[in-house]
Amino acid sequence: MKERSGYVICPKQRMNNSWIGQSVTSRSKSNLALSFFCLPREQKWAMTVFYAFCRVIDDIVDSTVLSLQEKKEGISFWKKEIERIYTSMPSSPLGKELREVVIKWNLPQDILQEIILGVEMDITQSRYKTFEELSLYCYRVAGAVGLISIEIFGCSHSISKEYAITLGKAFQLTNILRDVPKDSAYGRIYFPLEELEEHGISEKELLDLKWSLKIREFFRFQYLRAKHYFAKSSKLIHPSDRPKLLAAEIMSAVYRAILEKIRTKQFNVFHHSIRLSKSQKLASIFKVLVTNFFDRRREQSFSPPKKIVVLGGGFAGLSAAIELNNLGHDVVLLESKSMLGGRAGSFKHPRLGETIDTGQHVMMGCYHHTLGLIEKLGCCSKLFWIDPIKIAFLSNKNYSVLAAGQLPAPLHLLVALLRYSQLNFGDWVRAFSFLLSLLLADKPLEQETASQWLKRKNQSPSLIRSLWEPLCLAALNLPLEEAAAPLFYEVVRKTLLGKRKDLSLVLSRVGLGDLFSKECERLLKMCGSNIYLKSTVCSMEFENGYLKAVRTTEGKIFSGDCFISTLPWHTLGSLLPEKSPLKEHCRSLKQSPILSLYFWVDRPLTNEPVIGFLDSPVQWLFARNLFVDSSLLSFPLYSYVAVISAPPQDILSLSSKEIENMVWKEINRLIPSSKEARFCQGFLFKAIGATPKFDPESLKHRPGPATQWKNFFLAGDWTATGLPATIEGAILSGKTAAQHADSLPLTGAPPTILFEENNSEIPLKKIPL
Structure with a gap:
């Protein structure tokens, strides 16, 4: 043969x-x-x-x-x-x-x-x-x-x-x-x-x-x-x-x-x-x-492939499912929406037919787990890299550019800070001294805010205003006065103190829903896993320290050897037993919003893909025509999105039209040439629960992947990954939870039911143990 x-x-x-x-x-x-x-x-x-x-x-x-x-x-x-x-x-x-x-x-x-x-x-x-x-x-x-x-x-x-x-x-x-x-x-x-x-x-x-x-x-x-x-x-x-x-x-x-x-x-x-x-x-x-x-010289364990049910088809759920697939397990994935992707999704604009995201997301070169998954699935062509990093900042004072240049780390960063005209030489010395202390593992206190930590480290107001505040808002979706210092420390360490490529900005050239969700779905189905869309988990059955099954609103009951929840904290909390520690953690977490105004004008406003605004309620402006695949845009209009991270209540209380007028006024103020453009169409996307609010108190309530139930694990950007609630945090959490489920030894008889529909049992094909 x-x-x-x-x-x-x-x-x-x-x-x-x-x-x-x-x-x-x-x-x-x-x-x-x-x-x-x-x-x-x-x-x-x-x-x-x-x-x-x-x-x-x-x-x-x-x-x-x-x-x-x-x-x-x-x-x-x-x-x-x-x-x-x-x-x-x-x-x-x-x-x-x-x-x-x-x-x-x-x-x-x-x-x-x-x-x-x-x-x-x-x-x-x-x-x-x-x-x-x-x-x-x-x-x-x-x-x-x-x-x-x-x-x-x-x-x-x-x-x-x-x-x-x-x-x-x-x-x-x-x-x-x-x-x-x-x-x-x-x-x-x-x-x-x-x-x-x-x-x-x-x-x-x-x-x-x-x-x-x-x-x-x-x-x-x-x-x-x-x-x-x-x-x-x-x-x-x-x-x-x-x-x-x-x-x-x-x-x-x-x-x-x-x-x-x-x-x-x-x-x-x-x-x-x-x-x-x-x-x-x-x-x-x-x-x-x-x-x-x-x-032969050590005791051999036996852990056969498991049937693992993943709750939630967002980026964390997809990451967990793909990792489980790589490890040889069989996966059942439940997603409440009609498509995969979760909060990082896309949709068609109702009038223009243009694909836009549920908020503009930015990745960085230090997103090693995310970029590794994208490369594995062959989706690298869908990414737009700004490498070396180059971000123009506009303020009341001047126009300045944070640009690294083609130099190895750490010279790329030092040169970028020297070129950044928002800083003077004294600021550069303070920034250099601060980063050097981080290299020596000088960590902040657990109960410090990022603002308290930076002031203790003698960072000047101009440094905080033009460098640390924009970074904190972009990564943690919180101002420095509220953000937990330990989390901001990790952001600075991974972005500014890593390799040169780690500081690069990475944008999706397609809608986030099309970045790798379809490829994940294709691979999982090719390997025999099952994906159930429009399947909302409405209850969980716990017994003797294990999660036995979950029920969906359609009446289906799913059982498995292990379960991984990637549901948002507030959704998961509603399904847990009263007085469980995990439920209390979920209740203790708060949320932080992001406003994204997508708008279309009749002429270009800038030749930079990303512009940062200082001294403004609007933090970022993205020129989508410069990085999004042209087939997804509405020509002859020019597409932009303005981002307001962690908006205060006085902005949240405004109507969509009032926010639109405020944003356009800020753009006209900081980009005077934009007054010649005609504002054609606007669409405000409000993500009220865009990210969890990780202040020093809330940070203590981030749970790890393990729970009090032996076969139930957690993933999601809100769990204790050591990272902010970002795409990278979601991807990392999914991989970590999958590895925990993989290492769990099977004890006792495995489940015999994969799911039950209308009280009709369907046997689960299971290898006899």
Whole structure:
């Protein structure tokens, strides 16, 4: 069988009269012939014969000499030959060798026949409409091979069968991705046609090996799906069978290395031969042997894949779901809205039809977790970078620019502050001294506000006005007088004291709802996870220190091994039992608003994508025409958004029209040329609960990922991430909660119900433990 057959590998030695198996296996020169060196002598012989059988039947269907009829006759012969192995005496030398293996290891006939049926599919079928159809093929040509292999390896635990099937699928998906050029020569397409259609890829493009960006992104998701199954297979290794699966794990390591090589070639299997060098293969094998050596000397735990229910489909929920998927778990995601994205969403303007966000969001180069997720999903082209940082500031005094220049850290920052004309030399010295103290880990007091801390550190009023106040409002959505100093310390440390690129501004060129939510949804569904939109959780059932189930307003009941809530604090608080500590924490958190005025004018107001306003109730002006994808804008109008962070009550009490007039008046005052422009349309988005209000008192009520319920974890920008309530905080919280759920050992019997609708129970497919 081709390398896609999975586990089988050539041995170095023959045993007894097994010359047929040895001859076929030796001639194959398969990549799979690597790991049998670690098998005992008899198992090595058995795997040699078994692999020869797989190789022979696979060569029949791939022959360029045999006619179609001859191929069918060859497959028919082997179907009958397998029957003869179990009923009488096979007629071929290889069949007789295989009979010895079957008798010694009591191999099931139906699995051997499944392997033949899988190979036969290459004669009768060259297209697969859905992944379910392809999964049957993967099971037959790879999973079934694994099932035979674990019998020869001597595995005894029932979950090892699930391991064999899952790892076989991972192998096969890797082969399919690697062998696109080879398979296209036979006119075969192993990718699900409905997935090709979803990505806008025709069969002809694939068969003609016509490379394009959309094919690269399609291959990226095939790679991510294969990685999911590799991770899942690792969790299905029972400690009692682990020593017996060394050969399989060596082959797994080699195949993972092949998969990663595809990634390093930017998924371009059309123009790159994806083969491992001898040193790369040896490195993969050595790593497994070393790991196995140390594993034998410590107690082995067993934590199989879990069914994990994630509440909320915002950025934190998506981050948690993707991390769980990467770790090999099965996910059920519940979202109350009709689309994913949560508070960081987008919508169409009712009259102009322009895509706008639920408030303008800004990322930075120090958003490592967010940018890592965006890169993983292939969404980097949707980002607009201001690197090195350059922000124009307008004030009553003058026009000044905070620009870093192309210098390594920390010189980029020092030069930026020297160039910033809002500061004098004394301010620069104070700022430098302050940042130096931060490098020496001079942290603020827990109960200090940011304002108290800065004054204690001798920061001048001009420094506070022109540097620290804008940064605090942008990051914490609070003025310095209210913001918790420890949180502001983290902001300064990560933005100003990191690498040069960390200080860059990053904006989305598309609506935030389209930044990576669709890609997350696509990947999760490709890996078998379930997403339920318009599913609002209305109650939770707690029992004996565990969260047993959640109920939605539609009457569905969802159970799982673990739960991760990414719901806003005020929503979650309403679902928790009275007098629980977490409920009290939720009640203690307050909210801070943000006002975003989207408006359209008939001519450009500035050639800078971002402008900061000093000495004004309006803090920021974004020129959307300069960074948003032009297809999303309303031409010939020019699109802008003005942001008011943490507006005081006197502004919040104004009507939308009054706020619009105030903002336009401020723009006219600070940008005099704007008086020549015509204000055409305005749309005010009020996010009253945009962020939690993290003053020193509220900061104590940020909960961590763990709760008083052992299988219930928290995520969200409002939880204790050590970061402000930003996109980065949300993404980090999701990953952290997922890792906590991953490390939780399963105790007791797993749930048997995935969800209940109209009192009708639907069984949850669960691996027996």
